[in-house]
Amino acid sequence: MTKTLFFGAALVDALMNVPQVPQSAGNVLGDFLEYQVGGCAINAFCALRYAGVDADLFVPVGHGANADRISAYLQNIGVTPRVISGTPDNGWTVAMIEPNGERTFIVLPGMEQLWRDNWFKHLDMNSYGQFYLSGFQLSNPLVAAASIAALEQRPKDSLLLFDVAARIKSVDKTLLDRLLRSGVIVHCNEAELPQIAQGATFAEQVHYLHALTHQPVVVTLGAKGTYYYVDADNDGIVPGVAVKVVNTVGAGDTHCGGMLAGLAQGLGLPEAIALGNRLAAKVCGMQANMLPVHG
Numbered sequence: 001m002t003k004t005l006f007f008g009a010a011l012v013d014a015l016m017n018v019p020q021v022p023q024s025a026g027n028v029l030g031d032f033l034e035y036q037v038g039g040c041a042i043n044a045f046c047a048l049r050y051a052g053v054d055a056d057l058f059v060p061v062g063h064g065a066n067a068d069r070i071s072a073y074l075q076n077i078g079v080t081p082r083v084i085s086g087t088p089d090n091g092w093t094v095a096m097i098e099p100n101g102e103r104t105f106i107v108l109p110g111m112e113q114l115w116r117d118n119w120f121k122h123l124d125m126n127s128y129g130q131f132y133l134s135g136f137q138l139s140n141p142l143v144a145a146a147s148i149a150a151l152e153q154r155p156k157d158s159l160l161l162f163d164v165a166a167r168i169k170s171v172d173k174t175l176l177d178r179l180l181r182s183g184v185i186v187h188c189n190e191a192e193l194p195q196i197a198q199g200a201t202f203a204e205q206v207h208y209l210h211a212l213t214h215q216p217v218v219v220t221l222g223a224k225g226t227y228y229y230v231d232a233d234n235d236g237i238v239p240g241v242a243v244k245v246v247n248t249v250g251a252g253d254t255h256c257g258g259m260l261a262g263l264a265q266g267l268g269l270p271e272a273i274a275l276g277n278r279l280a281a282k283v284c285g286m287q288a289n290m291l292p293v294h295g
Contacts, residue, residue: 006048007041009059059074063089064088226277
């Protein structure tokens with residue numbers, strides 16, 4: 001079975017229900033839910049582990065109240081915290097969840113914006129056949145450069161699942177060009193696709209990415225399911241799973257983790273996507289934003 005490495009930022013999410021996101025100078029009453037340890041890599045890792053697949057997680061931890069909460073959570077799920085000396089506290093987010101489950105984030109960054117090349121020295125890239133990277137990891141140029149440099153050391157026959165994020169347009173194009181090469185599966189939603197690809201139509205944008213990476217392109221379509229493109233003779237939509245949406249926080253990350261779990265187990269791409277669809281739907285129907293590490 002192929003082993004996967006997830007690396008990214010760890011933050012603390014402050015979750016609250018709101019009737020609607022306030023407009024500028026507005027004011028709404030919120031209903032605080034809880035603090036949760038989050039971050040795209042952790043969410044995706046937990047989904048893969050929930051599916052019964054082993055993996056490694058690398059999320060650096062600093063020093064402070066958020067870092068202490070993150071370290072305790074990592075230890076609880078069986079991961080040894082990687083505490084980086086001389087760094088400040090980890091960041092946190094405010095996640096406002098509207099009645100339809102849609103979420104809006106305010107991100108207050110911390111030590112995860114300080115990544116450097118030497119943080120990766122202990123990682124043996126040759127031990128892994130699959131890697132996960134979130135686009136949120138690339139919004140800071142120094143962090144992006146360190147992350148991409150580390151991924152350039154991965155085995156040539158390995159796969160990287162790159163989960164495009166909402167802030168992808170802020171990523172330095174030179175760094176993005178270094179990333180979008182052969183061996184990268186691009187995973188995004190309909191809104192993110194035109195932000196990372198060129199072309200006037202959905203099909204042109206998908207073909208543009210495929211020409212760069214020579215790997216499948218996967219686009220989530222909400223309740224309609226997930227579109228995939230392997231080549232001109234192999235594409236389609238894997239239907240979504242009907243669910244009463246409570247909270248969409250972490251659904252995209254979970255979809256990635258489910259897909260990687262399926263691929264690690266040798267499933268074909270449509271079957272791996274179907275697993276991702278099921279796990280993402282499960283998260284959408286839960287108040288929590290991630291699955292437990294054991295199903």
